[in-house]
Amino acid sequence: MNYVEHVGKYFLMLKQVFKKPQKWKVFREMLFREIEDLGLKSLGIVMFISFFVGGVVAIQTALSVESPFIPKYLIGFATKRSVILEFAPTFMSVILAGKVGSYITSSIGTMRVTEQIDALEVMGINSLNYLVLPKIIAVLFFYPLLILLAMFLGIYGGYVAGSITDMFFTEDYVYGIQLDFNPFFVQYAMIKTVIFAFVIATIPSYHGYYVKGGSLEVGRASTQAVVWTSIVIILLNYFLTQMLLG
Amino acid sequence: MITVTDLYKKFNGTPVLKGISATFEKGETSMIIGTSGSGKTVFLKCLLGLHLPEEGTISFDGRIHSNLSIKQHRQLRQEIGMVFQGGALYDSLTVEENVMFPLKMFTNNTYTEMLKRVNFVLNRVNLYDANKKFPAQLSGGMQKRVAIARAIVMNPKYLFCDEPNSGLDPVTATVIDNLIKEITSEYQITTVINSHDMNSVMEIGEKIIFLQNGVKAWEGSNKEIFKTENEAIVNFVYSSNLFKKVREAYLNEIK
Numbered sequence: 001m002n003y004v005e006h007v008g009k010y011f012l013m014l015k016q017v018f019k020k021p022q023k024w025k026v027f028r029e030m031l032f033r034e035i036e037d038l039g040l041k042s043l044g045i046v047m048f049i050s051f052f053v054g055g056v057v058a059i060q061t062a063l064s065v066e067s068p069f070i071p072k073y074l075i076g077f078a079t080k081r082s083v084i085l086e087f088a089p090t091f092m093s094v095i096l097a098g099k100v101g102s103y104i105t106s107s108i109g110t111m112r113v114t115e116q117i118d119a120l121e122v123m124g125i126n127s128l129n130y131l132v133l134p135k136i137i138a139v140l141f142f143y144p145l146l147i148l149l150a151m152f153l154g155i156y157g158g159y160v161a162g163s164i165t166d167m168f169f170t171e172d173y174v175y176g177i178q179l180d181f182n183p184f185f186v187q188y189a190m191i192k193t194v195i196f197a198f199v200i201a202t203i204p205s206y207h208g209y210y211v212k213g214g215s216l217e218v219g220r221a222s223t224q225a226v227v228w229t230s231i232v233i234i235l236l237n238y239f240l241t242q243m244l245l246g
Numbered sequence: 247m248i249t250v251t252d253l254y255k256k257f258n259g260t261p262v263l264k265g266i267s268a269t270f271e272k273g274e275t276s277m278i279i280g281t282s283g284s285g286k287t288v289f290l291k292c293l294l295g296l297h298l299p300e301e302g303t304i305s306f307d308g309r310i311h312s313n314l315s316i317k318q319h320r321q322l323r324q325e326i327g328m329v330f331q332g333g334a335l336y337d338s339l340t341v342e343e344n345v346m347f348p349l350k351m352f353t354n355n356t357y358t359e360m361l362k363r364v365n366f367v368l369n370r371v372n373l374y375d376a377n378k379k380f381p382a383q384l385s386g387g388m389q390k391r392v393a394i395a396r397a398i399v400m401n402p403k404y405l406f407c408d409e410p411n412s413g414l415d416p417v418t419a420t421v422i423d424n425l426i427k428e429i430t431s432e433y434q435i436t437t438v439i440n441s442h443d444m445n446s447v448m449e450i451g452e453k454i455i456f457l458q459n460g461v462k463a464w465e466g467s468n469k470e471i472f473k474t475e476n477e478a479i480v481n482f483v484y485s486s487n488l489f490k491k492v493r494e495a496y497l498n499e500i501k
Contacts, residue, residue, distance in 0.1 A: 022351060023350065023351050023352075025350070026350055026351060110337075111336075114332055114334060114337075115330045115331070115332060115334040116334050116335075116336055116337075118296060118328075118330065118334065119328065119330060119334040121296060122294050122295075122296070122323060122326060122328045122406075123323060123324070123326075123328075123348055123351065123352075124319070124320040124321075124322075124323030124324050124352075125351060
């Protein structure tokens with residue numbers, strides 16, 4: 001199957017996904033389960049990575065601005081910009097594409113190869129709507145919160161790195177964070193997050209739903225899903241940056 | 247009653263079903279048998295609506311499958327119970343939740359009413375104290391019982407089973423066979439079983455359809471299968487020496 005066919009099949013899948021749920025009560029239960037599986041269970045990794053990467057960004061910036069003519073508050077300023085504009089929305093999304101994307105593909109793919117999806121269809125249930133829509137809504141709702149948390153912890157990580165290593169004064173760092181703060185940057189990050197969240201939920205679902213074969217194929221589909229989700233995120237990041245900031 | 251008329255199905259231009267016609271009666275256990283690749287799974291999936299045939303009709307008590315609206319189609323599917331080869335139980339749900347699932351999706355019953363019905367069908371398939379267990383904690387035979395319980399929880403008019411005995415020991419397999427037969431007769435269900443287990447065929451095959459290369463090669467009952475001279479079915483059913491001797495002994499006895 002060529003790429004155009006895959007794209008067409010992906011959009012046909014979305015058409016089936018965006019239908020009214022057959023039973024709202026069941027949909028609600030599924031939604032809360034997905035928020036837990038895809039959102040809450042990603043909190044730990046997001047917090048850990050954000051905190052340390054924020055620290056590393058601050059240290060590396062400090063090492064790059066050793067000249068006495070460059071003000072030290074630029075460390076805080078650069079860390080804030082890097083974390084808000086790129087690290088939190090884009091690279092956290094790529095990391096989540098790996099963690100959550102492989103989970104989505106393998107769980108739906110396993111349901112496919114063990115005939116659980118056939119069982120849903122035989123009962124008269126729109127399996128795409130039942131399985132994928134709660135995942136989309138869960139990530140669209142929860143990922144902006146995760147990314148906001150990543151932003152905060154990334155900047156805080158830089159602050160902690162400064163106070164531990166004494167490479168810069170925390171007062172300078174805080175001044176740098178407050179300097180020239182543009183609220184649109186947070187909006188820009190949130191717009192990107194919502195779009196990436198949609199990609200993280202749908203591309204792995206596509207790979208899982210249409211898998212054929214056995215467990216080996218499910219594994220291959222998971223890898224493919226992570227690769228394609230990451231590629232689409234990086235490409236979209238380029239175009240969104242061009243459109244929103246260019 | 248399910249009536250199938252001149253069913254044709256192709257995959258990538260290769261014909262898999264070539265003009266199959268059959269009737270499956272209410273309250274009767276019908277079996278589809280055949281070698282691997284004979285088209286029995288495709289035939290069953292066509293009956294279930296998971297594959298669309300190129301030609302032919304499938305009628306469920308006068309309702310022709312291909313003529314139904316989406317709403318009627320959905321309604322029909324709620325009248326169908328299916329037992330998949332591997333059980334197809336939802337791994338993340340307990341036994342109770344698995345069996346309750348169709349009730350939650352398609353009825354407005356209260357939790358207490360649903361639980362009562364779930365316990366009734368679980369008891370009917372002789373499964374006790376397993377409500378809170380997950381499918382992975384059950385044996386193969388117990389998983390099949392849960393699958394049967396889930397299939398009958400909505401009081402289906404039609405029950406389809408794809409190799410319900412695969413992977414089971416002979417004793418458990420016979421228990422599952424008899425359970426399906428009892429349920430079929432008790433609730434007057436039209437039951438179609440896809441199998442290549444000859445014990446099942448002999449035990450509960452009130453009607454047997456033998457497929458060979460996508461064509462119906464023989465049709466009869468488990469009693470007629472002993473007497474038939476049809477070479478294709480004789481070679482298939484009596485492929486082992488044991489069954490050949492059983493057949494000879496049976497034919498000598500009735501002479």
